Amino acid sequence: MTEQMDAGLVAEQIAATPGALSEPADGQEMGRGRRRKEDPKLLTGQTNWTDNITLPGLLHMAVLRSPMAHAKVLSVDVSAALEVPGVIAAYSGADLADVMGATLPCAWPVTPDMVSPPHTPLAVDTVRYVGDGVAVVVARDRYTAADALEAIAVEYEQLPAVVDMEEALKEGSPLVHESAGTNRTFLFDFPGAGADYAETVAAAGDDAVVVKRRFVQQRLLPTPMEPRAVVVAPIAAADDYTVYSATQIPHILRVMLALTTGIPEHKIRVIAPDVGGGFGCKLNVYAEEVLCLVVAKKLGRPVKWTESRSEHYQATVHGRDQVQDIEIAARKDGTLLGLKVELLADMGAYLQLVTPGVPILGAFMFPAIYKMAAYHFTCTGVFTTKTPTDAYRGAGRPEATFAIERIMDELAHELGRDPMELRKQNWIRHEEFPYDMVAGLTYDSGNYEAATAKAEEMFDLDGLRREQAERRARKDPVQLGIGISTFTEMCGLAPSRVLGSLSYGAGGWEAAQIRMLPTGKVEVTSGATPHGQGHHTAWSQIVADALGVPFEDVEVTTGDTDSSPKGMDTYGSRSLVVGGVAIHKATGKVLEKAKRIAAHLLEANEADVEFDKGAFSVKGSPEASMTIQEVALATFAAHNLPDGMEPTLDSDYVYDPENFSYPHGTHLCAVEIDTETGFTTIRKYVCVDDIGKIVNPVIVEGQVHGGLAQGIAQALYEEAVYDDDGNLTTGTLVDYLVPAAPDLPHFETGRTETPATSNPLGVKGVGEAGTIASTPAVMNAVVDALRPFGVRDVRMPATPERVWRAIHGSDAERAAAGTIAYGGASTSTTAATQEQM
Amino acid sequence: MIPAEFDYLAPDTVADAVAALAADEDAKVLAGGQSLIPVLRLRLSYPTQLVDLRKVQELRGVRDDGDALVIGAMTRHSDVVADPLVQQHAALVAAATATVADPAVRHRGTFGGALAHADPAGDLAAVALALDAELVAEGPGGRRSIAAADFFQDYLQTALSPDELLVEVRIPKLEGTWSVHYEKFNRVAQAWAIVGVATAVRREGGSIAEARVGLTNMGSTPVRATAVEAALRGVPAEAGAIAEAAQHAAEGTTPPDDLGGKADYRQHLARVLTRRAVATAAGV
Numbered sequence A: 001m002t003e004q005m006d007a008g009l010v011a012e013q014i015a016a017t018p019g020a021l022s023e024p025a026d027g028q029e030m031g032r033g034r035r036r037k038e039d040p041k042l043l044t045g046q047t048n049w050t051d052n053i054t055l056p057g058l059l060h061m062a063v064l065r066s067p068m069a070h071a072k073v074l075s076v077d078v079s080a081a082l083e084v085p086g087v088i089a090a091y092s093g094a095d096l097a098d099v100m101g102a103t104l105p106c107a108w109p110v111t112p113d114m115v116s117p118p119h120t121p122l123a124v125d126t127v128r129y130v131g132d133g134v135a136v137v138v139a140r141d142r143y144t145a146a147d148a149l150e151a152i153a154v155e156y157e158q159l160p161a162v163v164d165m166e167e168a169l170k171e172g173s174p175l176v177h178e179s180a181g182t183n184r185t186f187l188f189d190f191p192g193a194g195a196d197y198a199e200t201v202a203a204a205g206d207d208a209v210v211v212k213r214r215f216v217q218q219r220l221l222p223t224p225m226e227p228r229a230v231v232v233a234p235i236a237a238a239d240d241y242t243v244y245s246a247t248q249i250p251h252i253l254r255v256m257l258a259l260t261t262g263i264p265e266h267k268i269r270v271i272a273p274d275v276g277g278g279f280g281c282k283l284n285v286y287a288e289e290v291l292c293l294v295v296a297k298k299l300g301r302p303v304k305w306t307e308s309r310s311e312h313y314q315a316t317v318h319g320r321d322q323v324q325d326i327e328i329a330a331r332k333d334g335t336l337l338g339l340k341v342e343l344l345a346d347m348g349a350y351l352q353l354v355t356p357g358v359p360i361l362g363a364f365m366f367p368a369i370y371k372m373a374a375y376h377f378t379c380t381g382v383f384t385t386k387t388p389t390d391a392y393r394g395a396g397r398p399e400a401t402f403a404i405e406r407i408m409d410e411l412a413h414e415l416g417r418d419p420m421e422l423r424k425q426n427w428i429r430h431e432e433f434p435y436d437m438v439a440g441l442t443y444d445s446g447n448y449e450a451a452t453a454k455a456e457e458m459f460d461l462d463g464l465r466r467e468q469a470e471r472r473a474r475k476d477p478v479q480l481g482i483g484i485s486t487f488t489e490m491c492g493l494a495p496s497r498v499l500g501s502l503s504y505g506a507g508g509w510e511a512a513q514i515r516m517l518p519t520g521k522v523e524v525t526s527g528a529t530p531h532g533q534g535h536h537t538a539w540s541q542i543v544a545d546a547l548g549v550p551f552e553d554v555e556v557t558t559g560d561t562d563s564s565p566k567g568m569d570t571y572g573s574r575s576l577v578v579g580g581v582a583i584h585k586a587t588g589k590v591l592e593k594a595k596r597i598a599a600h601l602l603e604a605n606e607a608d609v610e611f612d613k614g615a616f617s618v619k620g621s622p623e624a625s626m627t628i629q630e631v632a633l634a635t636f637a638a639h640n641l642p643d644g645m646e647p648t649l650d651s652d653y654v655y656d657p658e659n660f661s662y663p664h665g666t667h668l669c670a671v672e673i674d675t676e677t678g679f680t681t682i683r684k685y686v687c688v689d690d691i692g693k694i695v696n697p698v699i700v701e702g703q704v705h706g707g708l709a710q711g712i713a714q715a716l717y718e719e720a721v722y723d724d725d726g727n728l729t730t731g732t733l734v735d736y737l738v739p740a741a742p743d744l745p746h747f748e749t750g751r752t753e754t755p756a757t758s759n760p761l762g763v764k765g766v767g768e769a770g771t772i773a774s775t776p777a778v779m780n781a782v783v784d785a786l787r788p789f790g791v792r793d794v795r796m797p798a799t800p801e802r803v804w805r806a807i808h809g810s811d812a813e814r815a816a817a818g819t820i821a822y823g824g825a826s827t828s829t830t831a832a833t834q835e836q837m
Numbered sequence B: 001m002i003p004a005e006f007d008y009l010a011p012d013t014v015a016d017a018v019a020a021l022a023a024d025e026d027a028k029v030l031a032g033g034q035s036l037i038p039v040l041r042l043r044l045s046y047p048t049q050l051v052d053l054r055k056v057q058e059l060r061g062v063r064d065d066g067d068a069l070v071i072g073a074m075t076r077h078s079d080v081v082a083d084p085l086v087q088q089h090a091a092l093v094a095a096a097t098a099t100v101a102d103p104a105v106r107h108r109g110t111f112g113g114a115l116a117h118a119d120p121a122g123d124l125a126a127v128a129l130a131l132d133a134e135l136v137a138e139g140p141g142g143r144r145s146i147a148a149a150d151f152f153q154d155y156l157q158t159a160l161s162p163d164e165l166l167v168e169v170r171i172p173k174l175e176g177t178w179s180v181h182y183e184k185f186n187r188v189a190q191a192w193a194i195v196g197v198a199t200a201v202r203r204e205g206g207s208i209a210e211a212r213v214g215l216t217n218m219g220s221t222p223v224r225a226t227a228v229e230a231a232l233r234g235v236p237a238e239a240g241a242i243a244e245a246a247q248h249a250a251e252g253t254t255p256p257d258d259l260g261g262k263a264d265y266r267q268h269l270a271r272v273l274t275r276r277a278v279a280t281a282a283g284v
């Protein structure tokens, strides 16, 4: 309902200075606001989406999906489908049982005794969520395939749906996986690296103030512009397969397809063509990828599958879905003592690639930027008859950040303290870095003071607080609320050793290759596979600076296991921090060799040769010099190289980070709430992000804006709703409300720059920051606006109706919704019984 | 998703379209396709024949017909909004149409299609009702005119028979000095109304002489808030009097109880939004 369509600062900058949008004084590429290399192709429709791929003899696959959340499959009869003209084949789960593999992979067994039931690409005897595949049809065109699905006869025997996590854990609940004997997937217990929580609180005696809250992270539906699509092209005679997939992870997919189907890894080539967004939901190994592969193999013909949006909402992983019981303890003077976190995490019906690991990533983030002596985290994974959950932008970290930032506000309220002052009292001071956190991580750098000071200055905090007081005093129907989020996150997944200690099935390195061509142009391949971010632009900038070549002379190749064979792909804001650093290191190897060749050709001592802005010269005799392009040509000709040297200027580097990186920032949000209708409007949004060194501010701005939109969407708009029978009632974009530009405020963005010390570029990652930080900033503002009505929480999304009921509902109604406390006060000691909300 | 197979015809005249409908009882009219195509894609309907009206020129455009304005059924939303005659004589239609969805939908969707679809959450039906519009249908038996009050019969159901076309809509010009306002409440700009209120108010001096109030999404059809209209007649054009009259807005309504809002919330919204709509229209 807002009409704020401000195109933002970046657009103004672009209009004012086409070409070089913001030019660093030193003429470097690092920090230069360049338009993205990727955009001309996107804007002129020359993009190579998977669904655009067409091959001779291409067949089209469609998947018949369960209309029931939970049922026994008594029979599947595809014979009538085979009669439909144009249908080539139709298979039930049983028909493919011997080729489709015993289970789709889950790479993250978070505990040794985790329950990991088989997850076949098509259900064989039981369906466990609405959308679970039961059969496939392959036809000459997708229209025929869709028609033929209706001809398949399936007999189901309905079983009870399991929708609610707490119900699922009760004795006697229907079981999602009968053979597992329980709906409890795992119990992960992490006592932190500090003191014992209970003992710490007990030792503080009467001085301890404890606040408990239950927060609900609603289920979200990732909504990339491009839904999933797969094409598999077999070369039958060679038993060789090319798999095109709209995936974030071609390299991981290749390994997993081989392990799942038994087709040897070297016989599979995976290509992620242009991919239109993923947000984590394309960080997976999906049934349809396996099915296309095995069906193409069976038929010896290329097969394509493309999902529709409604199919995507049923069959592509969902995000979030946690119930968080949070307890924070502080001394009366506000000094934090400790934090206790008990999570229920909804796995959905099956474990996808990293389903169980998502809430576990959060385990390291709950203490955020605050010093405290004790921390205890437990998480119970729960099976339900719903679409599986998995990574969604931020993956575990938004949930954790929300909980800590919300409860810091609640604690401040309880103590009668200003929420920002309480944060300042407890956060790690700039001079205390590097800092060993109670959750076991070592934060390398940070400057919370600087980011906060800048944000406060941009926000006019004092002015807004004054206006808030006035509106409260005159009981204005429009109330103002102010919300803070001083967040941090861990990016750059991840040091392989750390992943190993967390039982993750793979490493966290990234690979890069550089090839200098005879004409001095540079080819770069990277294992970090983009799906919309702008990697090619950023990598070109890094290489241009390092090798002293023009930005335009760098060509980047990604997303094909033939041409960029090694990689760990893109997720967890890792591409720049791991992949970008790998490229930087690879350029170092090229330079080292080029220098030896230059010294040889210049007949100088290697130690006397210097490299600056693309040219090698001999110390003291500046006329003796040659460009790196000249060195490249001389290397190609190979007429006069040092003895025994290979005639190439190529390098290969695999970089394994030593630590995560820790972007942080301060986000401030002011909302106006129409207390008559409950409608929330964001009046002002200021964020100051510290993401270390910046390669390209335009890309950064884009990532921040998109991230903010997604985080605000969780706070105010988006929610996947299931009915009691396990049907997704928000199954289309009519009911699942994704906000667009008119619904969002003008974002006032700022930055501080505290370089990471754990990598040579000083970069930290920006892919998820906006999403992680913004949800609690908005919700803290909503709750702040409603404090005069006794409200202390509102379930997300804070829809107008929820807000209206939080204000006007009866006390019983409000207590049931968790918006107010029973009896008002919420302070208690840990010994007191857990409040029900 | 992909619709089931159908035949497709794009006649040039109303007569040919009517004949095509008469020839196949499972035929359906295709106007802008903004409601029909989603229905087909989800396979909620299986017509054998689509009769596309896009080439029928006589169904397009707005004309002045003395005491009424006539809007052709195939006039696109974007053309309705921009039309000077509509802005002058049926400003409420323009105001409500401007809130429909987004520019892309407004460039495809049609005035007639929106009314024939009869979604109670659609913004235009309440307007047609409030303005006492006459909907003109043509079938094998010729033309007939249906009052808006009789046209909307139930959720997605109208007085049109399957072989009839909606050809045009006559909107009586409002006599005297009227001002209008459409108040739409939705969660995101592109979404359907949770509740909408269409109002036209005629002021005489310091009081409200006459008011029209139509409600969007407050039942299985658009609703005329007659109790509010009666309560507003002759009251001073002041906030207090308008607020009192608006208290009647939800009387007799049976709004949906769904994801978009529970019924009691919608009734509350109807009262608040009616008050705001009337106050805005009355310049209070």
Ligand SMILES: Cc1cc2nc3c(=O)[nH]c(=O)nc-3n(C[C@H](O)[C@H](O)[C@H](O)COP(=O)(O)OP(=O)(O)OC[C@H]3O[C@@H](n4cnc5c(N)ncnc54)[C@H](O)[C@@H]3O)c2cc1C
Pocket (backbone or CB within 6 Å): B028, B029, B030, B031, B032, B033, B034, B035, B036, B037, B053, B073, B074, B099, B100, B101, B102, B105, B108, B109, B110, B111, B112, B113, B114, B115, B116, B117, B121, B122, B123, B124, B160, B164, B165, B166, B167, B190, B191, B192, B193
């Ligand atoms: C994303 C989206 C958002 C939308 N949001 C809104 C909104 O906020 N408010 C709103 O009011 N509407 C909204 N709409 C609907 C839009 O206004 C449609 O244009 C309208 O409902 C149908 O008009 P149409 O011309 O597209 O008709 P079609 O979709 O072509 O037809 C709709 C139905 O009417 C029948 N029909 C059409 N024309 C005639 C005729 N001349 N005679 C007989 N029968 C006919 C068809 O057979 C069909 O059953 C939205 C649509 C979309 C896709």
